[in-house]
Amino acid sequence: MSNIAIVYYSQGGATAMIAHSVAQGVNDAGAHAQLLSIEPHQFIDGQWHDDALLMRLAAADAIIFGAPAFQGGIAAPFKAFADATTGRWRTHDWRNKVAGGFSFSYRSEDDKRDTLDFFAALAAQHGMPWADADEADIAPRASGTQRGQRGIQRHPGHFPAVTAPGADVDAAYALDPADVIAGKQYGRHVAALVARLAGEVLESPAVLARRAREAAERRL
Template sequence: MSNIAIVYYSQGGATAMIAHSVAQGVNDAGAHAQLFSIEPHQVIGNQWHDEVMLSRLAAADAIIFGAPAFQGGVAAAFKAFADATTGMWRARSWRNKVAGGFAFSCRSGEDKRNTLDYFAALAAQHGMVWADAQADDAEFEMRGAAGSPVTRFAGDFPAVTAPGVEVDAAYALDPADVIAGKQYGRNVASLVARLAGEVLESPAVLARRALEAAERRL
């Protein structure tokens, strides 16, 4: 079973909610999701420190990055974490792992795209394989945060643009993006499995096979 790490920074709760939806998608695909939250207490003397987290990330098969977009770019707390991965880069600990990312912003500008571009650049520096979100063209429609219909493609990610004044505010999260987060988690898990030559099966299928095996032993 593949281990997929989701390391994120969330200030107001929305990014954390997306992270958990991505984790659910990973688990639904039959892989194992590990959530790692970047916390203020990890920043000591303007530098981020958590060797235990870094060692666990080094052991993961894939790493998905998440952060809100602040003032046109990635949040400072996540940047502090990224700066602290220099040792991982020197040791090539993340090389050839699958990487992905998601971002949140209340604004309609390109700040989310800038944040995703930063994640992709970070992954490239580490020699990682970027997971494209466009794995499924299935279309669905939901009521957005403002009550208006929102059309999404299941592979679209992220697409969080909600009215409000607080960046990363949980109340501004569009329900459609929770669904997109789950789909993205499944996409990443599927890519990891394909690269490893594995065949992923859902927990329901695995449970049914276990039950059938138990019945045969009776």
Template sequence: MTTIAIVYFSGSGHTHLTAEAIAEGVRKVGNQVDLLRITGEQITNGRWKNDEIMAKLDRADAIIFGSPTYMGGVAAQFKAFLDAASSAWFTQQWKDKIAAGFTHSSSLSGDKQGTLMYLSIYAAQHGMVWVSAGELPSHYQGKTDGVNRLGSFLGIMGQTPMNMSGGNPVLDSGDRLTAEYFGQRIAQATKRWHLEKVAIAA
């Protein structure tokens, strides 16, 4: 069985809900999934460190990166993780793993594409194989389920209006469905890629 790791930071909870929806999609295909949440408590003097998370990422067949978009890029906490995880680059530990990314913000645009571009470049530097969103916007197909309602293809995007009064975070139903489909797509791609690697090795 292949293992997919979803590593992410979530500030207000929306990125966490997206990660959970992706994990649900992964499980529907029968893959094992590890939800690995980056937190500020893992950072000391500006340096991120968590050996348990790194060990799980090293063992995973695929890694899905997720961060809210803050000021047009990844959150500072997630950037600290990415910088620390570059240690895997020196040994090419993640080379040929499947990779993908997702993000969320309160604005319809919010420059979320900048975050996805950064994550895809990061994966490319590790020699990973990037998987895109793979879903046409539902309105192009005459559907009303809201799948890929923001028209993102490099990875998936979610959007929830800022709630100034607090309350529990919620996801748009279309964004949740998009995340589930994304999890299924990555799980299927990981299985195909894993079988191809096994066949070549044999």
């Protein structure tokens, strides 16, 4: 069973909700998701420190990054975490692990795109192949879907889709339910990619439960 880590920073709750939906998608696909949150207590004199979390990331088969987009770029706490991974770059701990990412923005998709580009660049620095969103999952809800006063239209690749304007950055109440669905789809997509690269065949918990029930019935 693949072990997929989701390391994220959330200020107001929306990014955390997406992280949990991604984890659910990973688990639904038959892999194991572990949620790792970047927290204030991990900062000492302005620098991020958590060796135990870094060890868990080193043991994972894939790492998915998550953070809200602030003022057109990556949130500072996540940037501090990324800076602290330099030692892992020297020892190639993350090399060849599948990487992915998601972001939240209540402004334009350009803010979020810069954050996703940061994740992709971080992955490239560590020698990690990038798992983009599966357009087959996103495209069906992109056709003509608009939301909010600005009439924002969804397009394949805008994952998660841009949310409506709100008073607070990363506010949970501003999260579109469609973004939660997209998170589950993305989690399943990353889990399936990791399985294919490892030569595994993933099955959902429902299928595994059915097979166990059938096996038990045969023994009766």
